[in-house]
Amino acid sequence: MIPAKFEYVRPGSVDEAIRALADGGDDAKVIAGGQSLLPLLRLRLAYPELLVDVGGLDELRGVTDAGDALVIGARTTHYQLVHDPLVAEHCGLLAEATETVADPAVRHRGTLGGALAHGDPAGDLPAVVLALDATLIARGPGGEREIPAADFFVDYLTTSLQPEEILTAIRIPKLGPGWGYRYEKFHRTAQSWATVGVAALTRRDNGSVAEARIGLTNMGTVPVRARAAEDAAAGAAASREALRAAADRADEGTNPPADLHGAADYRRHLARVLTGRALAAAAGL
Amino acid sequence: MAEITVTVDGVNYEDHVEPRMLLVHYLREIVGKTGTPIGCDTSNCGACTVLMDGQSVKSCAVLAVQADGTQITTIEGMANGALHPLQRAFHEEHALQCGYCTPGMIMAASDLLRENPHPTDTEIREGLEGNLCRCTGYENIVRAVRRAAQAGVSE
Ligand SMILES: Cc1cc2nc3c(=O)[nH]c(=O)nc-3n(C[C@H](O)[C@H](O)[C@H](O)COP(=O)(O)OP(=O)(O)OC[C@H]3O[C@@H](n4cnc5c(N)ncnc54)[C@H](O)[C@@H]3O)c2cc1C
Numbered sequence: 212m213i214p215a216k217f218e219y220v221r222p223g224s225v226d227e228a229i230r231a232l233a234d235g236g237d238d239a240k241v242i243a244g245g246q247s248l249l250p251l252l253r254l255r256l257a258y259p260e261l262l263v264d265v266g267g268l269d270e271l272r273g274v275t276d277a278g279d280a281l282v283i284g285a286r287t288t289h290y291q292l293v294h295d296p297l298v299a300e301h302c303g304l305l306a307e308a309t310e311t312v313a314d315p316a317v318r319h320r321g322t323l324g325g326a327l328a329h330g331d332p333a334g335d336l337p338a339v340v341l342a343l344d345a346t347l348i349a350r351g352p353g354g355e356r357e358i359p360a361a362d363f364f365v366d367y368l369t370t371s372l373q374p375e376e377i378l379t380a381i382r383i384p385k386l387g388p389g390w391g392y393r394y395e396k397f398h399r400t401a402q403s404w405a406t407v408g409v410a411a412l413t414r415r416d417n418g419s420v421a422e423a424r425i426g427l428t429n430m431g432t433v434p435v436r437a438r439a440a441e442d443a444a445a446g447a448a449a450s451r452e453a454l455r456a457a458a459d460r461a462d463e464g465t466n467p468p469a470d471l472h473g474a475a476d477y478r479r480h481l482a483r484v485l486t487g488r489a490l491a492a493a494a495g496l
Numbered sequence: 497m498a499e500i501t502v503t504v505d506g507v508n509y510e511d512h513v514e515p516r517m518l519l520v521h522y523l524r525e526i527v528g529k530t531g532t533p534i535g536c537d538t539s540n541c542g543a544c545t546v547l548m549d550g551q552s553v554k555s556c557a558v559l560a561v562q563a564d565g566t567q568i569t570t571i572e573g574m575a576n577g578a579l580h581p582l583q584r585a586f587h588e589e590h591a592l593q594c595g596y597c598t599p600g601m602i603m604a605a606s607d608l609l610r611e612n613p614h615p616t617d618t619e620i621r622e623g624l625e626g627n628l629c630r631c632t633g634y635e636n637i638v639r640a641v642r643r644a645a646q647a648g649v650s651e
């Protein structure tokens with residue numbers, strides 16, 4: 212189908228984009244890669260009157276080394292992240308998960324900022340930035356503010372971004388020595404969304420796991436941390452049995468959806484099994 | 497209406513388009529490149545795949561205004577006097593039945609081979625994961641891409 216009519220502007224800077232959004236009011240929307248928004252417009256599930264295209268803004272693009280963290284511009288594409296040497300070195304989980312997003316053509320256009328701002332709990336990257344303890348940086352008419360990933364995802368397809376705010380960058384703490392990671396995604400076909408996904412990080416200390424962080428994809432209306440399993444894994448022996456026991460608590464406190472791809476119980480089961488696998492792989496077992 | 501300048505298969509076009517016009521509609525209806533089909537409403541099938549500045553994109557998931565200033569290559573720009581080696585390989589390996597997915601498959605495959613001139617079968621399958629075929633069962637498509645790779649296509 213053809214989208215409903217809208218106006219389109221391509222601002223030359225982030226500040227110009229913010230002004231265009233503020234002038235456009237509630238009916239204005241940012242477009243970056245368009246890989247989530249254009250399918251919605253085509254199905255006429257969204258009717259913005261103004262699209263503000265940030266796709267050409269180079270100030271929002273690229274990965275920079277900020278000492279103890281990487282700062283990733285919001286319109287850095289999935290394709291760039293998968294191939295970026297800084298991401299590979301300091302934050303490999305992001306590259307590993309991004310490679311499972313959609314397909315090569317979508318990854319050429321889709322951006323990290325768009326994937327997060329879309330706020331889809333079935334998207335792979337929200338749970339990943341949650342597990343990585345990332346901070347999202349937004350700019351609006353009142354200036355810049357920092358939003359911890361844990362406060363960013365508010366509800367299904369809803370984030371704490373204000374309508375006239377632009378997500379400019381994502382800051383991700385570098386993983387130090389001893390950290391390992393794994394993104395486990397269960398899906399029915401190659402390009403489909405995760406039925407359940409698990410992003411796990413562990414810090415090994417000799418024979419045990421000192422610390423674990425686990426983000427869950429599609430286990431609620433927002434991406435969630437598996438806190439009970441994290442606590443159980445911290446201090447556990449670095450063995451498959453011990454980590455599987457910790458993973459048995461992965462679905463505690465979750466409220467997974469039920470749909471054509473799986474009942475809620477089935478998703479709980481998947482979350483436990485995938486968390487066990489992801490923890491073991493992250494711990495190098 | 498917005499004014500755009502786009503190079504399609506080596507020819508420069510300047511046109512006025514509605515912002516809501518999708519690149520695939522621009523290519524088919526304004527430029528006349530009907531070699532690029534539309535197969536779905538959800539940007540899943542990959543039939544509409546073209547190259548935008550050398551990289552594969554689904555032309556139903558790009559606005560024509562977003563293609564302003566870019567170079568687009570469609571299936572119609574692949575043959576250069578003779579069939580492109582990928583087109584020949586698809587023909588020789590029976591990699592199509594109805595042919596609806598073929599333009600997208602060939603464009604996605606050309607992007608894959610540009611980046612990875614000698615892919616394994618698994619890499620070929622992953623490179624084409626965004627392109628659906630309802631007819632062939634994919635076996636002969638993988639074989640055709642392998643054959644084109646062996647013949648040394650890298651663009
Ligand atoms: C066939 C297909 C399969 C897919 N499969 C997967 C998958 O398996 N896993 C997965 O995670 N995703 C998947 N996706 C979605 C894909 O990851 C999108 O690329 C991504 O979600 C959106 O990025 P974008 O830049 O294209 O955003 P857009 O579509 O441009 O925008 C998405 C939303 O974010 C807002 N937005 C974008 N950028 C900003 C910004 N800088 N500031 C404020 N708001 C902003 C827009 O207003 C819009 O609401 C798939 C998409 C397709 C078409």
Ligand code: FES
Nearest residue numbers: 535536541542556
């Ligand atoms: S028509 Fe573009 S992906 Fe199906």
Ligand code: FES
Nearest residue numbers: 593595629630631
């Ligand atoms: S040949 Fe018919 S869809 Fe592929």
